[in-house]
């Protein structure tokens with residue numbers, strides 16, 4: 613097992629061993645405190661550009677499910693078509709695995725997808741450093757390659773438009789019957805008539821379980837590239853997806869949402885990046901959290917009620933509640949740090965959640981938000 617060093621932007625170093633693909637990588641080092649869910653998290657496009665540290669110490673013991681694809685083109689058990697995180701950092705990788713649905717080990721999957729995995733890292737100490745300092749860039753350097761990497765600059769996470777890298781490049785039309793069709797984004801696309809409600813899904817890096825949650829509610833989903841102007845199409849609702857990176861790099865999406873808002877009756881629902889882009893379209897500002905929310909047990913309160921939900925989360929930016937205009941109000945608030953967890957318009961059917969109601973992985977307690985959206989269509 614090759615020795616590796618994780619070097620943070622502030623100079624801190626952590627030594628470990630490689631159990632994945634051997635390739636030096638750099639990215640924003642973040643931590644996730646969930647106890648399970650590495651197949652879903654690794655394939656969540658919102659982790660693009662990030663080195664994912666898992667604080668739960670024992671990782672890999674339930675292996676990896678098969679990468680089977682459904683007739684509609686969606687992966688059965690994964691959240692996208694490949695691993696998007698730059699690397700995974702764990703304390704104690706389990707070489708043995710056992711699970712009814714496992715077909716390979718985490719290490720073999722990482723090697724196949726050319727993604728580094730490192731074990732033997734004191735993830736408790738690493739997380740303490742990130743909590744004190746805030747998230748920072750880091751690189752994984754392999755033994756005997758230190759010199760080559762030494763003078764390489766850390767890229768700046770917030771300057772890169774990761775959404776553009778992970779969004780679909782063509783329009784994909786999904787039907788609840790379990791099929792799909794593709795059209796080039798520059799063709800004159802029209803939505804064929806059917807009796808079902810149609811949702812345009814702005815793909816900033818959508819997780820497949822969001823598409824599954826919509827299809828399960830018997831709506832057609834028209835998935836479009838993040839910067840596609842869908843405003844000439846005929847549809848019943850607009851959905852804005854999760855996605856990686858800084859929402860300030862996604863201006864084209866914000867402009868299109870603003871145009872869509874000319875129709876005050878059009879239902880709009882956003883998740884995570886979708887909450888941030890809807891907020892920006894409404895005039896609010898976004899800031900970067902010190903170390904983000906990445907876990908399965910983030911408590912949020914529905915504003916105006918005493919109802920609290922345990923949610924699955926993965927975000928590093930947040931909407932500044934103080935910058936919401938008079939037409940908008942917070943819909944959910946984080947019980948740990950008081951930050952915004954969703955917004956809603958006071959008159960129009962427009963709302964969003966900073967957390968993940970589709971879970972995958974994590975608790976499904978807030979999946980009812982999809983029901984609320986579909987009822988509005």
Ligand SMILES: NC(=O)CC[C@H](N)C(=O)O
Pocket residue numbers: 658853854855856857858859883884885886926927928929930
């Ligand atoms: N999962 C997401 O959509 C994350 C949104 C954004 N990239 C953030 O980190 O805040």
